[in-house]
Amino acid sequence: MGNTWGVLQHDRFALAGVCLYALFIAVAMAAPLLSSFDPQQTIMQGDQLMSNQPPGGTFLLGTTNVGRDIFTQLVYGARPALTVGFVAAFFVALIGTVVGIVAGFYGGWVDAVLMRLADVAFGIPFLPLVIVLVAFLGPSLWNIVLTMALLLWKDTARVVRAQVLTLRERGFVEAARVLGSSPRRLMLVHIAPNVLPIALLYGSLAVGWAILTEAAVSFLGFGDPMRISWGYMLQDAYISQALSSGQYNWFVPPGICIMLVVMAGYFISRGYEELLFPRLRRQ
Amino acid sequence: MKRSSTRWIAQRLAQMLLVLWVIATILFLIFRLMPGNPLVAYIDPTFTMEQQRALIHEFGLDLPLWQQYLIFLKASATGDLGVSFFYRTSVSQLVWQMLPNTLILTLGAVIIAFVLGTISGAFLAWKRATAVESVGIPVALALRAAPEFWVGMILLAVFSFTFSWFPSSGTADAGAAYTSLWQQLTSPAFLRHLTLPLVTLVVYLQGLPLLLMRSNMLDVMEEEFVVMARMKGLPERRILLRHAARNALLPVVTAFALVVGYSLGGDVVVENVFSWPGLGRLLVKAVAAKDYPLAQGAFLLIAAVAILMNLAADLVYTWLDPRVSYAKR
Numbered sequence: 001m002g003n004t005w006g007v008l009q010h011d012r013f014a015l016a017g018v019c020l021y022a023l024f025i026a027v028a029m030a031a032p033l034l035s036s037f038d039p040q041q042t043i044m045q046g047d048q049l050m051s052n053q054p055p056g057g058t059f060l061l062g063t064t065n066v067g068r069d070i071f072t073q074l075v076y077g078a079r080p081a082l083t084v085g086f087v088a089a090f091f092v093a094l095i096g097t098v099v100g101i102v103a104g105f106y107g108g109w110v111d112a113v114l115m116r117l118a119d120v121a122f123g124i125p126f127l128p129l130v131i132v133l134v135a136f137l138g139p140s141l142w143n144i145v146l147t148m149a150l151l152l153w154k155d156t157a158r159v160v161r162a163q164v165l166t167l168r169e170r171g172f173v174e175a176a177r178v179l180g181s182s183p184r185r186l187m188l189v190h191i192a193p194n195v196l197p198i199a200l201l202y203g204s205l206a207v208g209w210a211i212l213t214e215a216a217v218s219f220l221g222f223g224d225p226m227r228i229s230w231g232y233m234l235q236d237a238y239i240s241q242a243l244s245s246g247q248y249n250w251f252v253p254p255g256i257c258i259m260l261v262v263m264a265g266y267f268i269s270r271g272y273e274e275l276l277f278p279r280l281r282r283q
Numbered sequence: 284m285k286r287s288s289t290r291w292i293a294q295r296l297a298q299m300l301l302v303l304w305v306i307a308t309i310l311f312l313i314f315r316l317m318p319g320n321p322l323v324a325y326i327d328p329t330f331t332m333e334q335q336r337a338l339i340h341e342f343g344l345d346l347p348l349w350q351q352y353l354i355f356l357k358a359s360a361t362g363d364l365g366v367s368f369f370y371r372t373s374v375s376q377l378v379w380q381m382l383p384n385t386l387i388l389t390l391g392a393v394i395i396a397f398v399l400g401t402i403s404g405a406f407l408a409w410k411r412a413t414a415v416e417s418v419g420i421p422v423a424l425a426l427r428a429a430p431e432f433w434v435g436m437i438l439l440a441v442f443s444f445t446f447s448w449f450p451s452s453g454t455a456d457a458g459a460a461y462t463s464l465w466q467q468l469t470s471p472a473f474l475r476h477l478t479l480p481l482v483t484l485v486v487y488l489q490g491l492p493l494l495l496m497r498s499n500m501l502d503v504m505e506e507e508f509v510v511m512a513r514m515k516g517l518p519e520r521r522i523l524l525r526h527a528a529r530n531a532l533l534p535v536v537t538a539f540a541l542v543v544g545y546s547l548g549g550d551v552v553v554e555n556v557f558s559w560p561g562l563g564r565l566l567v568k569a570v571a572a573k574d575y576p577l578a579q580g581a582f583l584l585i586a587a588v589a590i591l592m593n594l595a596a597d598l599v600y601t602w603l604d605p606r607v608s609y610a611k612r
Contacts, residue, residue: 124306125589127548128566128582135570136313208428215430216552220567234433238556243440244451251440255433262428263421 014271017204020264024257028078035072039228042067055249062249065240073228074253080229081211081261084145088210091149093203096156097195101187103157104164111161118154126151127216134222141224144214152209156202160195167191201272208262215258230254295597299590306586310579311355364583365576369569374580378562382584383464384454385561388477389550392484393543400489401535404496408531411501427490431549435483435556442479449479452558480557487549491542492535499531537596544589551585 027034037043043050043063053063061070103114130147137143167173173190181189217223218231219238237243237251346354358365364374407419426434443451454467454476467473513519551563558564562581569578 124302125544125547125585127551128563128585131551131567131570132310132313132578132582212428212430216432216548219430219432219552220555221571231430234430234436238436243436244444246440246445248440251433251436255430255437258433259425259429263424266424266428 011271011274013267017264017267017271020260021268024078024082024261024264027075028082031075031079034075035069037069037072039068039073039076041069041072043069052245052247061253062247064236064250065242070233070250070253073233074230074257077228077230077233077254078257080141080224080227081214081258084141084214084229085207085211085261085265088145088148088152089203089206091145092152092206092210093156093199095149096153096202097160097192097199099153099157100160101164101191101195104161105168105183105187105191114157115161118157124151127213130213130217131220131222134217139222139224141214141227144217144223145210148206148210148213152206156199156206159202160198163195163198164191167194197272201269204265204269204272206265208265211258211262230258292598295594299594302590303583303587307356307359307579307583308352310582311352359583364580367569367574367577369572369574369577374576377577378565378580378584381560381562381565381581382588384559385547385550385554385563385585386588387468388480388484388554388559388561389543389546391477392481392488392550393539393546395481396485396488397492397535397539397542399485400492401496401532403489404493404498404535405500405531407493408497408500408504423490423493426486429487430552431483431487432552432556434486435480435553438479438483439556450476452476454560476559480553480559483553483556484546484549488542488546491538495538496531496535499534503531536599539596539599541593541596543592547585547589 044067049067050059050063051065051067053059053067055062055070059069059071061074063069064073099114099118103111129151130144133147134143137147168191173186176186176190214223214229215231215234218229219235221235223229223232223235225232231254233254234251237247242250355365362375364378366372367374367377370377403419403423407416407423410416410419439451442448454473547563550561551566553559554561554563555567562585566578566581566585568574569581
């Protein structure tokens with residue numbers, strides 16, 4: 001388990017992933033420094049609304065059809081993306097890990113109930129359900145996070161549970177139990193640290209899923225109208241006919257950003273996958 | 284050793300019905316408890332209280348919740364999914380009409396993605412530790428990381444608007460209609476309309492079979508029987524095709540139906556980009572318009588398709604690999 005940091009040193013891709021994350025986090029935090037405009041601000045120069053300006057000069061990536069600066073939106077857009085990504089991933093990993101540990105440790109009917117629950121969720125198409133739930137709960141970033149946390153934990157839980165089942169029989173757990181450790185102590189101190197790499201693996205995958213889901217939900221018009229996210233930018237471009245007017249400067253950059261952040265997650269998860277399952281097939 | 288397969292099939296069917304029932308119940312609760320007056324979508328505010336009450340009564344919204352639920356269950360079981368608020372026609376009819384378009388797009392995309400992905404995956408495995416691999420893998424990952432609707436937007440912008448090679452929306456040119464399913468499937472206009480959304484979905488879906496096939500091939504190639512074949516002096520290509528690929532293929536086949544299940548999500552989004560008249564687009568429009576019966580019906584059908592596909596996957600897998608014991612479940 002002590003290899004958590006070692007992975008980063010050995011796998012170039014995982015390192016690249018971490019660097020990308022660091023880059024986007026830096027951009028998100030430094031947004032006001034990178035751009036003097038506000039993402040929602042419609043920009044006037046004198047009497048004229050600066051709409052549909054081509055890239056160049058003051059407007060690095062040009063402006064939208066209502067005169068907002070695209071580069072500003074792009075830079076500020078990192079904030080909701082990373083927020084949704086990391087928070088959702090955290091909860092997915094947390095819930096999945098807890099469920100997996102409890103199910104694997106106690107076994108019996110607890111295990112059966114929890115896994116049945118996971119099975120029922122299996123086969124329900126994810127995005128349609130997110131759409132329906134988000135439409136019900138209202139278009140806010142946190143509702144999206146909540147929905148994803150509710151639905152995505154089962155993969156993590158399954159794998160963690162399998163790991164717990166093997167750990168349970170291992171010497172050191174047996175020894176601790178014989179010495180009288182309480183179940184809770186066993187789970188927290190002995191088992192949990194050993195499933196941490198799995199949690200990290202699925203956590204980093206979940207960051208990508210979360211960002212892609214938020215983008216899709218925003219694109220369909222069910223996103224948070226108060227936050228300019230990359231998905232929102234793409235929706236805005238689409239309904240403002242940016243496609244037919246060839247404004248590639250508007251709709252290409254947000255997609256590239258999404259792609260890079262999600263790829264970073266994949267790279268990192270591949271690094272941990274090598275660590276955990278050196279020759280095992282991914283399902 | 285085969286266990287009682289009929290019993291197993293019956294079990295899976297029962298499980299499928301259970302899941303559908305759970306989904307239907309959740310949907311019912313969601314839509315009935317949703318804030319906001321559902322009738323606001325089409326009730327003119329100038330309607331009198333009389334007329335509004337009459338409409339509410341007509342849709343059964345004045346009954347207690349549990350009664351509405353029982354009515355809903357009975358109706359759904361008999362295939363009656365209610366009447367759309369917006370279109371004022373039977374929901375079953377509307378969703379049934381849209382189903383073929385979604386199936387054609389989704390199944391077509393998954394099939395093509397699997398064929399292409401499997402071949403590419405095997406190819407990348409063959410080219411282990413070469414420049415091809417170090418470029419190929421990041422590219423495959425990049426395509427999986429890009430949002431499908433964004434890829435669709437780019438394809439749409441480039442090939443439909445900038446180059447005018449393909450139409451930009453729908454399944455038929457404006458004003459045209461298809462007389463039958465067969466005619467639709469074989470008409471070149473339909474195929475032209477189908478191309479861009481299909482390519483978009485394929486680009487997104489190919490990543491999974493590709494990576495899976497590659498990883499399986501790499502495992503299989505290190506196994507003893509392959510080493511044996513090599514020692515026997517068999518040509519590399521024959522080893523690849525006859526021995527390695529066949530064994531690597533099995534998990535990929537299982538993944539097929541699972542991918543159909545999750546591709547329905549991607550399909551929803553692609554249908555919206557290309558204004559493809561399928562279930563996905565219907566669902567989004569219905570939810571946006573707070574047309575509950577229609578949204579419910581569309582979602583139920585999407586879920587049913589996904590679950591059926593999972594069942595099909597299990598059946599195919601057990602048929603292909605008789606070593607699988609049901610006891611393992």
